[in-house]
Amino acid sequence: MVGTSHDRLSGTGGLPMKTATADQRVKPPEQRPRRAHPWAWFFLAPAFLVLLTFDYWPLLRTFFLATQGTDLFGAPSGFVGTDNFELMLTDPRFWNTILVTFIYTGASVVGKVLIGLAIAIPLSSRLKGTPLLRSIVLIPMAVSVAVAALVFKMMFQPGTGLFDQISGLFGAGPAGWLTQPQMALLAVVIVDVWCGLGISVLLLLAALDGVPEEVMEAAQIDGTGTLQRLWHVKLPLITPTLFFILITQSIAGMREFTVINLLTGGGPGTATNTLVIDIYKTAFGSGTSDYGAAAARGIVLLLIIVTLTFIQMRVLERRVHY
Amino acid sequence: MFRRSRLSLIAGLSIAALGLTACGGGGAGPGADGGPVKISFWHSASGAAGDSLNQQIAAFNEAQSGKIQVEAIYQGTYESSMAKLANAVQSGATPALMQASDIFTGYMIDSKLTVPAQDLAAKEGSYDFEDLAPAVKNYYTVDGQVRSMPYQISQPVLVLNLDVLAKAGLTPEDVPTDLSGLLSTASKIKRDSGIAGMSFFVNTWWNEQFTASYGLNYCTPDNGVQGQDATAFKYTDPKQVETWTTLQDLVREGTMVNTGSDATASVGAFTSGAAAMSLVSSGAIGNIVKTGVNFAVKPFPVSAADGGVVPGGNSLWVIGKDRSSAEQKAAWELSRYLGSTEVQTKNFVDSGYLPTTLSAAKAVASPTPQQQALLDQLANSKPTTATAGCHSGALGEARQALQPVLESMLGGGDVRAIFAEQESKAKDIISRYQQRAGK
Numbered sequence: 001m002v003g004t005s006h007d008r009l010s011g012t013g014g015l016p017m018k019t020a021t022a023d024q025r026v027k028p029p030e031q032r033p034r035r036a037h038p039w040a041w042f043f044l045a046p047a048f049l050v051l052l053t054f055d056y057w058p059l060l061r062t063f064f065l066a067t068q069g070t071d072l073f074g075a076p077s078g079f080v081g082t083d084n085f086e087l088m089l090t091d092p093r094f095w096n097t098i099l100v101t102f103i104y105t106g107a108s109v110v111g112k113v114l115i116g117l118a119i120a121i122p123l124s125s126r127l128k129g130t131p132l133l134r135s136i137v138l139i140p141m142a143v144s145v146a147v148a149a150l151v152f153k154m155m156f157q158p159g160t161g162l163f164d165q166i167s168g169l170f171g172a173g174p175a176g177w178l179t180q181p182q183m184a185l186l187a188v189v190i191v192d193v194w195c196g197l198g199i200s201v202l203l204l205l206a207a208l209d210g211v212p213e214e215v216m217e218a219a220q221i222d223g224t225g226t227l228q229r230l231w232h233v234k235l236p237l238i239t240p241t242l243f244f245i246l247i248t249q250s251i252a253g254m255r256e257f258t259v260i261n262l263l264t265g266g267g268p269g270t271a272t273n274t275l276v277i278d279i280y281k282t283a284f285g286s287g288t289s290d291y292g293a294a295a296a297r298g299i300v301l302l303l304i305i306v307t308l309t310f311i312q313m314r315v316l317e318r319r320v321h322y
Numbered sequence: 323m324f325r326r327s328r329l330s331l332i333a334g335l336s337i338a339a340l341g342l343t344a345c346g347g348g349g350a351g352p353g354a355d356g357g358p359v360k361i362s363f364w365h366s367a368s369g370a371a372g373d374s375l376n377q378q379i380a381a382f383n384e385a386q387s388g389k390i391q392v393e394a395i396y397q398g399t400y401e402s403s404m405a406k407l408a409n410a411v412q413s414g415a416t417p418a419l420m421q422a423s424d425i426f427t428g429y430m431i432d433s434k435l436t437v438p439a440q441d442l443a444a445k446e447g448s449y450d451f452e453d454l455a456p457a458v459k460n461y462y463t464v465d466g467q468v469r470s471m472p473y474q475i476s477q478p479v480l481v482l483n484l485d486v487l488a489k490a491g492l493t494p495e496d497v498p499t500d501l502s503g504l505l506s507t508a509s510k511i512k513r514d515s516g517i518a519g520m521s522f523f524v525n526t527w528w529n530e531q532f533t534a535s536y537g538l539n540y541c542t543p544d545n546g547v548q549g550q551d552a553t554a555f556k557y558t559d560p561k562q563v564e565t566w567t568t569l570q571d572l573v574r575e576g577t578m579v580n581t582g583s584d585a586t587a588s589v590g591a592f593t594s595g596a597a598a599m600s601l602v603s604s605g606a607i608g609n610i611v612k613t614g615v616n617f618a619v620k621p622f623p624v625s626a627a628d629g630g631v632v633p634g635g636n637s638l639w640v641i642g643k644d645r646s647s648a649e650q651k652a653a654w655e656l657s658r659y660l661g662s663t664e665v666q667t668k669n670f671v672d673s674g675y676l677p678t679t680l681s682a683a684k685a686v687a688s689p690t691p692q693q694q695a696l697l698d699q700l701a702n703s704k705p706t707t708a709t710a711g712c713h714s715g716a717l718g719e720a721r722q723a724l725q726p727v728l729e730s731m732l733g734g735g736d737v738r739a740i741f742a743e744q745e746s747k748a749k750d751i752i753s754r755y756q757q758r759a760g761k
Contacts, residue, residue, distance in 0.1 A: 072433055072715075072759050073411040157587055158579055159596040179582040181733065268524075268582045269730025286718040287404030287426060288755070 065295035074289030084296035105253030111193035116200030124208035141198030149262035181271035207241035361418035370608035374672035418653040424634035428715035460705030470637035471657040474675035476605040490515040521579040521597035523588035537628035541712035552714040555748035557741040607674030619695035632711035716755035
């Protein structure tokens with residue numbers, strides 16, 4: 001059915017507009033009494049059930065396990081109080097793990113934001129060919145992280161891998177991408193940035209596209225240069241998106257498992273042994289399933305993520321312009 | 323509308339229920355209709371060894387049609403397979419037969435989940451344990467009893483890329499049979515040809531093998547095989563320290579291609595000609611043959627008269643807990659089949675895993691020079707306490723703690739000091755394990 005001329009003008013494609021008359025006729029849903037939705041809880045139940053089963057129950061179980069000893073089959077063997085935490089906190093390897101986790105997360109977030117901006121800014125222009133380039137840049141999003149990690153692993157192979165072959169053309173020897181501690185950390189960051197770049201670029205492009213043309217034109221009329229417009233106008237206007245990327249990618253970095261596990265397994269040595277890898281190794285790595293110790297580490301990870309997010313919200317949000 | 327929601331609810335609950343039950347892997351047991359006994363077999367065999375295993379299971383199922391039906395399930399690495407077993411114990415969904423790597427021998431015994439192989443042989447069907455190769459029997463005998471069926475037995479060996487070796491002006495006969503001589507030769511190859519002398523992947527297994535090659539025990543007392551549980555690990559013998567110091571030097575000077583913990587990459591460096599020699603598991607020989615590289619196999623370098631190699635690999639454990647006697651009997655039948663001369667001979671030819679029995683070794687028709695070298699090493703292995711390897715249920719955890727240390731140690735550091743610190747930590751690991759095992 002064709003909408004009224006008023007509808008067409010407002011661009012709602014025939015849907016009834018929220019006019020004063022309409023508001024009087026239709027009561028907003030949120031103001032309806034609860035008893036008007038007798039089936040609501042029934043419809044919500046499946047989602048709640050899934051949430052309870054797969055999110056809240058494991059969370060509660062983790063808190064329980066962290067206070068328990070573990071028998072040879074991973075089953076709780078009795079209350080041990082804070083023993084699991086004491087063992088963890090007095091182990092210097094644990095603090096190294098925390099350090100590696102922060103370095104890895106920081107580097108990968110900075111990489112995704114800076115490289116993402118470097119790609120998104122030129123792609124947001126209306127030049128010929130940018131639609132095609134946009135598609136090309138977003139291709140990594142379609143590649144499975146596991147597949148990407150395995151392909152990169154081949155390219156990082158000592159001597160025979162693509163990267164060493166290229167550096168060999170310039171007379172350099174094998175770089176030890178996955179065997180030298182610093183290089184290995186760099187390698188996993190590179191792969192993580194590659195895998196996460198697509199979503200960063202996509203979000204940044206959307207934000208840049210949303211910057212009003214008239215604001216940019218006004219700035220241009222005021223005599224600002226390209227870089228000035230970028231720094232003083234465009235970037236401040238996309239801070240909500242930058243803030244969103246920083247928070248979500250920080251959490252993702254803290255929790256990243258696939259890339260590191262497939263590329264280095266936390267090695268060489270402890271160079272890429274992040275907290276998630278450490279949790280996995282403690283729970284499953286030796287085959288004897290020390291779930292108590294792993295659960296204690298899981299709680300530390302949870303606390304770090306919550307604290308980090310809280311700090312980011314408090315500190316960074318002041319610079320966000322909504 | 324309501325109908326659609328109800329369908330969504332049913333679908334959601336079904337998915338949730340599937341999610342909760344999908345990991346179940348227990349044996350199905352005898353069919354209610356009196357059909358074949360269905361059992362599940364968890365394993366970690368992949369590549370050439372995995373292909374060989376699948377063929378063997380298919381042959382067994384065909385031969386036992388209507389009586390036993392085996393479902394072989396690949397469960398990933400040995401470690402993840404063991405972690406899944408631990409979970410299965412809690413849910414009562416244990417497999418009937420479990421393939422476990424050598425290092426889990428102590429853990430499997432401590433777990434009290436299993437039925438000793440010799441008990442099953444006496445009750446359910448005989449097996450000639452005297453036919454086991456002495457070195458193999460030595461490893462899998464604990465407190466005078468063979469506990470599990472040795473299946474894919476491996477030993478470390480040295481492989482030589484003959485084309486690369488020739489570029490360095492050497493023949494296989496020029497490569498010494500002791501460890502320090504081998505490492506010196508690696509340096510010479512690098513010096514004379516510019517090609518790395520060796521490729522090497524870092525694994526604690528090598529530390530155990532180097533230790534046995536010097537005739538030393540890896541854990542004390544007596545590698546845990548003389549009736550007393552091991553209470554400590556030994557990493558600081560001067561021979562151990564000297565070996566790893568030399569390996570450090572080789573990495574630093576570029577004589578050794580260090581592929582970290584990646585065994586496949588180490589073999590890849592060898593087969594691609596980036597390194598002249600490599601220390602590998604005999605289980606990798608099948609994969610090396612497939613690449614078509616011109617290579618020879620030499621025994622793992624042994625540096626003492628009473629030294630040797632520890633025959634590792636894996637063995638098959640019949641699970642008693644939660645499994646009926648019919649399932650145990652079926653699992654033992656499969657174990658006997660996989661330990662038979664016929665299968666062991668095929669296993670060796672297909673994958674490079676060594677024949678576990680003397681008769682299987684004899685049955686290998688016209689072995690290639692590489693296969694003959696593997697058979698000779700197994701036959702010449704001396705069954706001593708040192709070559710029985712460390713039997714501690716904490717070996718898996720001790721390995722996990724030592725692995726990153728060895729990897730970083732190759733980059734530099736005071737070997738003796740690092741090992742001393744790890745020795746102390748390993749003692750704590752054993753102590754904690756004993757506590758968890760209720761010992």
